[in-house]
Amino acid sequence: MKDRDAGADAPGVGGSGDSAALGGASAARGGGRHNGAPADLSATGQAGPAAHNGKPRKRRKRRRGRKVYVRDGQAGLQPPQPEKVSQPPKGPQADASRQPSIRQERERTGQARQSPNGNGARRASDDLPIFAALDLGTNNCRLLVAIPTRYGQFRVIDAFSRIVRLGEGLTASGRLADAAMDRAVEALKVCGDKLRSRNVRRARLIATEACRSAENGAEFLERVEREAGLKLEIIDRQTEARLAVSGCGSLVERETQGVVLFDIGGGSSEIALIDLSRGRRSQRLANHIVSWTSLPVGVVSLAERFGGRVVTPDSFAAMVDDVAERLSSFEGRDRLDHVLESPGFHLLGTSGTVTTLAGVHLDLPRYDRRRVDGLWMDRDSVDRMIEKLLGWDFQRRVANPCIGADRADLVLAGCAILEAIRAVWPSQRLRVADRGLREGILSELMADAGVWRHTRRDGARR
Numbered sequence: 001m002k003d004r005d006a007g008a009d010a011p012g013v014g015g016s017g018d019s020a021a022l023g024g025a026s027a028a029r030g031g032g033r034h035n036g037a038p039a040d041l042s043a044t045g046q047a048g049p050a051a052h053n054g055k056p057r058k059r060r061k062r063r064r065g066r067k068v069y070v071r072d073g074q075a076g077l078q079p080p081q082p083e084k085v086s087q088p089p090k091g092p093q094a095d096a097s098r099q100p101s102i103r104q105e106r107e108r109t110g111q112a113r114q115s116p117n118g119n120g121a122r123r124a125s126d127d128l129p130i131f132a133a134l135d136l137g138t139n140n141c142r143l144l145v146a147i148p149t150r151y152g153q154f155r156v157i158d159a160f161s162r163i164v165r166l167g168e169g170l171t172a173s174g175r176l177a178d179a180a181m182d183r184a185v186e187a188l189k190v191c192g193d194k195l196r197s198r199n200v201r202r203a204r205l206i207a208t209e210a211c212r213s214a215e216n217g218a219e220f221l222e223r224v225e226r227e228a229g230l231k232l233e234i235i236d237r238q239t240e241a242r243l244a245v246s247g248c249g250s251l252v253e254r255e256t257q258g259v260v261l262f263d264i265g266g267g268s269s270e271i272a273l274i275d276l277s278r279g280r281r282s283q284r285l286a287n288h289i290v291s292w293t294s295l296p297v298g299v300v301s302l303a304e305r306f307g308g309r310v311v312t313p314d315s316f317a318a319m320v321d322d323v324a325e326r327l328s329s330f331e332g333r334d335r336l337d338h339v340l341e342s343p344g345f346h347l348l349g350t351s352g353t354v355t356t357l358a359g360v361h362l363d364l365p366r367y368d369r370r371r372v373d374g375l376w377m378d379r380d381s382v383d384r385m386i387e388k389l390l391g392w393d394f395q396r397r398v399a400n401p402c403i404g405a406d407r408a409d410l411v412l413a414g415c416a417i418l419e420a421i422r423a424v425w426p427s428q429r430l431r432v433a434d435r436g437l438r439e440g441i442l443s444e445l446m447a448d449a450g451v452w453r454h455t456r457r458d459g460a461r462r
Contacts, residue, residue, distance in 0.1 A: 129451060130157070132203035133441035134191055136232060138167035138210040138266025138300050139352075139410070141187040144438040145198060148451040152250070152283075154442055158194055162187040163406045167210035167267045171301045176214045181223070188228040196229070202449060204441045207232045208240055209267030209298065237294030241270040242286045246440030248350055248433045249285040251374055252276070257344030258336045260425045263436060264351035264417050266300040266410075269323075271421065273335050277344075284447075291332025295417075297323060299353065299410040302417065308409030309394045316390060319416035320423075327424050340425065347425065350433035352407060353414025357385045358432040359402030367402045373434035382422070382430055386415045 128147040131154070135142045145158035164183040166176060195203065211217035211234050218234075225231050235243075244263040252259055257277040263270045273291040282288060306319050327333065339345045358372045361381055377385075389397065389412060397408035446452065 129201040129449065130198050131442050131445045131449075132195055132198075132200045132205075133438040133445070134195075134203070134205040134230070134232070135437045135441075136166065136184065136188070136205075136207045136211070138170070138208065138268075138298055139163060139165055140266070141166075141184055141191065142438055143191045143194060144442060145194065145200070146442050148446050151452045152443070154446060158198070160187075160191055160194060162190075165266075165300065167214075167298075167300050169304070170210060170214055170267065171304045174214065175216050176210065176220050181220050184220075185224060185227055188224055188230055192228045192230050202445045204445060205230055205232045206235045206243075206437070206441070208235065208437075209265060209296070212236075213267065213296070237268065237270065238292065240268075240437065241272045241292045241294060242289065243437045243440035243444070244270055244350055245272050245274065245286045245289060246284070246443050247435050247437060248348060248439075249443070251348060251431055251433050251435075252285055254281070255344055256346070257342050258339035259346060259348050260336065260421070260427070261348040261350070262418075262421055264349070264353045264414050265298040267296070267298040269295045269298055269417055271295070271330075273332065275336060275339070277339050277342075291330075291335040293327075293330045293332070295323065295326050297326060297417070299413040299417070302413040303410050306413070308413055311390065311412040313390065316412060316416055319413060320419045323417050323420035324423060327420055333424055336425070340427075343428075345427060346429040346431055347422070347427045348431045348433060349418070350436045351414065353411060353418055354430070354432045355434050356402055356407060356411050357382065357389075357415070357418075360388065360400060361385050364402055369434050372432055375432045377430045377432065379422075379426075379428050379430075382418075386419065389415060 130145060130147055132143065132145045134144075141160075141162050141164050143158075143160040144156055146154040146156045148154050164180065164187050166180050166184045168180045169177045207217070207221065211221060211232075214220070221232050221234070241263075245261055248261060252274070257275075259274040259276070261272045261274060271293050272289050274285065274288045275290045276288055302319055302322070306315050306322075336345065355367075355372050358375050358377065359367050361377060361384075362371060362375075364371065392400075394408055397403050397411060398405045403411055
């Protein structure tokens with residue numbers, strides 16, 4: 001199954017996150033092609049135009065403002081290696097790889113917007129280091145490969161996302177199920193091939209709540225290393241909260257005084273309180289976190305306990321109460337009370353729940369990340385969308401193009417978590433972020449590597 005992966009190609013990702021990172025980076029292993037990968041490689045690993053009628057077809061490209069005509073296979077570009085990059089995987093995952101999902105479309109359409117000043121048009125060459133971030137969560141397996149562009153930003157050159165439901169049944173058994181592990185390993189093999197096909201300078205490969213809480217989580221990661229060739233690190237909840245903040249820095253505007261940022265995941269939900277009302281604002285948004293918590297509940301675990309296919313008003317209220325009780329024990333929840341009534345305070349949500357609500361709110365015929373990422377929703381609009389989803393049965397949720405079969409049994413559990421959050425921190429505005437942990441990882445890796453050190457904020461070299 002493919003996921004409509006939140007934030008695969010965030011344009012203008014800003015802010016590199018807190019430098020006090022917990023845990024190290026895991027470099028991708030293996031050989032594969034060097035930085036000179038074909039410049040016409042798409043985010044889904046498809047190769048560019050082929051020869052036509054036995055004769056190389058001319059194609060036009062732009063380079064630094066000039067029109068240049070070249071023949072395919074010339075200009076020093078090596079032909080793609082279909083075994084590793086351009087061919088979809090064979091076997092059980094073949095259908096999911098060949099048919100474009102909602103998520104693949106999101107990743108395909110957003111890439112050109114990464115660098116407004118034109119730097120995004122530069123090709124992945126030897127002078128542009130490649131960085132990678134992989135996030136194995138309770139519900140999704142996601143990968144981003146990117147190169148730095150203007151100050152604090154990057155351009156995605158490859159991406160992958162698949163719903164694997166690694167945490168399926170974890171709430172009841174305390175262990176990762178065999179079928180769930182098999183799905184995750186197959187997805188990670190695809191990620192491994194993508195990483196080994198490029199000369200990645202630095203990568204960080206993380207696992208979150210499912211592997212943190214499962215009895216056999218460490219054993220599973222040993223299997224991943226053997227079969228997929230990837231060494232993942234299990235990050236703690238504080239690191240997860242910080243990375244979520246780091247990935248959303250450019251969506252917090254200068255006049256903002258306070259933000260409650262939340263990431264509703266499959267097995268846990270991270271919440272960070274960010275105070276920007278005092279002192280000078282740091283370039284790293286994570287430096288302004290004054291309080292945070294991680295609730296051991298997410299859309300998968302909540303739906304498994306209360307039911308996700310058939311949700312009544314009573315069962316929905318029970319889910320909200322369950323999350324509210326957990327929030328009541330969060331001692332730092334009042335750290336933004338002094339700005340709650342200010343017009344400079346708002347909520348910022350980064351998860352499939354809020355992006356789904358935004359897509360339904362916009363009545364999109366197909367999910368469009370460009371219209372969702374950064375969207376503002378007022379309180380009444382959020383209320384109407386949750387009420388609308390509660391009135392839909394499972395099949396109608398499946399039929400909605402912004403929900404689909406993969407999320408139809410999870411979206412109302414996410415709405416229940418959102419409602420509990422809104423009750424504690426009432427706000428007139430919610431900003432939607434289609435980005436998250438991977439963007440935070442990439443920002444931190446690039447900042448620590450100093451790739452933006454000689455670039456001004458306007459994108460020019462010093």
